Amino acid sequence: MIAENTNSTGLSVNQLTCERGYRELFNELSFELFPGEILHIKGENGTGKTSLLRILAGLALPVSGNVSFEGYDCGKYRSEYNEQIAFMGHKLGIKLELTAIENIQGYCQFSKPCTEQQILDVLEKVGLYGFEEMYCNQLSAGQKRRVAIAQAILSKAKLWILDEPFTSLDVIGVDYFLQVIQEHVNNSGMVLLTTHQDVNLENCTTRYLQLPSGELFS
């Protein structure tokens, strides 16, 4: 028998190799992420940041290597893993023809069921008070982003995978989102993100991963 991975509390990435077309983006990338940590993935455009996040979310397949969460292989235990993660990509998964509430209700049906009161509370928290019943095509890009933040909060996932989460948010929105991230991490959550902004949060361990080299530093 082969021993399962030693890291049984967080995310463990083993020798991940990713190609786009016939071009190698990164080679044999390995790192670990423990509860209460933020991993900020850095790198220039085209170094595979988004590809890495999509692989970690299980949306894309690596050429080789594997990802495990709490000691289990994510590819094999897909639905259990999906329960543990919230993913925010370039596309937010928000239907323009539905109101903010309807959107979040739909999202909750894919993951954790939640009551209407919970949704209203979270929408108020993300600064969308008064916009709950408005169709999302009337919301600004930043406000749609806030709806997506509300979804991530309601997902109750342990691991948040955020691809450029601060896009189109104003200063207040960014500050607020950082606060949400901090709260999540302090509740022994984990966050993986890419952004061109500086992420300076007190009371949490922030580490950095440089692509394509795969170098880790804090």
Add this chain to the structure above:
Amino acid sequence: MYNAFFSLIKRDLRLAFRHKSEILNPLFFFVIVVTLFPLGISPEKQTLAEIGPGIIWVAALLASMLSFDSLFRSDFDDGTLELMLLSEYPLSILVLAKIIVHWLITGFPIIIFSPLLGTVMFLSNDAIETLMITLLLGTPILSLIGAIGMALVVALKRGGMLLSLLVLPLYIPVLIFSSNAVGSSMAGLSISGQLYFLAAFLIFCITLAPIATSAALRVSLE
């Protein structure tokens, strides 16, 4: 899981009703295509009654073909598909819910309107009844098979033409048995064989198509 299944159906239906053209356009298309044939061939009762079953079925095939953009395209564009893939529920169940909605908004209206077109094409009452039964059995098959093709091309910019190349050959058995059943009932022959085939094919597709569709979606979203 049932909760997720039914609430997805409800949500997609709500979306469809906010976009009424999605329901009406395939139906208009269906009616117009059928209308073209008497104009192009001849308005004679004999001729139309003979080619009617085939024409109505070919038109239904094409209408279903053209409506597939509404199945996954908008979900792909706004990222809802990614969320579906990341759901903890089996993707094939969610996919089946979406296919059912697609059938309800495109296949079902066609069935409702088919007696009208059958009358216009001078089909007998028996034949119209058979036409409705074959559409009831056949249009879900079209939605199920088309979903596989749509899932394969959803990420491509100009997938529409390609979709018809992939899917139309697979529609042939449905076309053959359905239009033949309608023709046979015009001639007063037994049609149970054709209907059994369609029913068996439908069950076969319900079992396998959602699995193939979800596999194709995972590939397309990579």
Add this chain to the structure above:
Amino acid sequence: MNAVDKTKIKAKSNPVMKFIYHFASPKHFYRISGKLIPWLGWLAAILIIVGSIDGLFFAPVDYQQGDSYRIIFVHVPAAWMSMFIYMVMATAGAIGLIWKIKLADVVASSSAPIGAAFTFLALVTGSIWGKPMWGAWWVWDARLTAELILLFLYLGYMALEAAIEDPRAAARACAILAIVGVINIPIIHYSVEWWNTLHQGATVTKFDKPSIHVSMLIPLLLMALGFKLYYATVVLVRARNKVLYAEQNNSWVKEIVNQNN
């Protein structure tokens, strides 16, 4: 212990898997197929030449169709190959999907144009044969129609492959399409045949020979085997090219390129 090591261990524990992984590694495939190709190619050429001579000159004249029947020595093997290659594509595609063996994807995509060509050949020879028999270049005969639909399936496969840019995604999408197609082919065949018997009960079913004479069977089988080996040769040549292209960043490919410069 990571997944790559696990696969290696699994591969080493089982001699069959060991052989498969060894042969399926691009480098070894390139080397071994290079040695196989001349053998297969010559054998195919000999079989096809002998089969054609035997079929065209030595096989007896058919009492109903005269000499025109001799086109079956091309038509029938081509029709067999058209089905066979689609099966190969679906099987290879499934292997590529399940065990992630890149070589299987390469074999599947290399096969498609060859299969389409055989299908086209079967259609053309069938229609040429139809001219003296039915007096028309095309008749909606069940097998010809089924062959035409098979050609559409091939064309759809190749169109899908051409439309998807990423080669790995294209291979996986095409594998799904081929599997769906292969499940549907028997259903399509059955329905076309059923449709045909209803509408054209009177036409001569040209393929249903009650018993084929041994002197006709021998050249037919020679040709069939020759076509199979020809396919094997061409698919290996194409697969070698694709492997070389896909592995362009690996050192062993660079060595080969340098040697040839």
